[in-house]
Amino acid sequence: MAAAPLRTPDGRYIVVRGRLWRCANPALQAEQSKQWVNDLMAARRAVATARRHGDDAALAAARQRVDAAKQALGERGAVWWSDGAPDLNRRMARNTPYADWYHQHAPDGQP
Template sequence: MAAHVTEPPTTPDGRYIVVRGRLWRKSDPALAPEERQALVDDLMAARRAVRAALNAGDEAELRRARDRVQQAKVGLGERGPVWWDDNAPDLDRHMARNTCYADWHSVVERGG
């Protein structure tokens, strides 16, 4: 029997998802679907290459694979320059409870 997978909560402004209380930047919603899918495909291939390099103990290949992960994440807008233009800070990887999302997150955590 397959486990039920629930989507993590998304901040009201659509910039982050919250996983275990931590904010993670979402992909740029302005990306064309085909471009987004190509970048996701690149990201998944790069992650598989990271795993293979780790298993093989190949440091040079590991560095190349991790660089590919970084490139895909930047292309998706999940790393690098933010994709929004209102000068709001990037809170990626911050604990939601320590940000401007604290009140919203406390309600989400309580199931409200």
């Protein structure tokens, strides 16, 4: 089983291959979060199915569903924190204010 990804001290991001990815909003109710995660997984399966069948219309619709679920979870769109900190989603950790922390906590061999 793979180890859990490194999570920033403020809980806003996980780090995957040196890149920050925004976490879901921890203030979401457990049932809400579960439902949106289920919707997200179903939409991702729909993306794969549409690709396999070469169905561009279904692919576009499935991608919209993925985006809607990710926004509802807080992984995209407006940030869920309120302290005015910028969104650093998809940025390399070494090029962000998390750089020193990342250098101290990154597994060996991480960029």
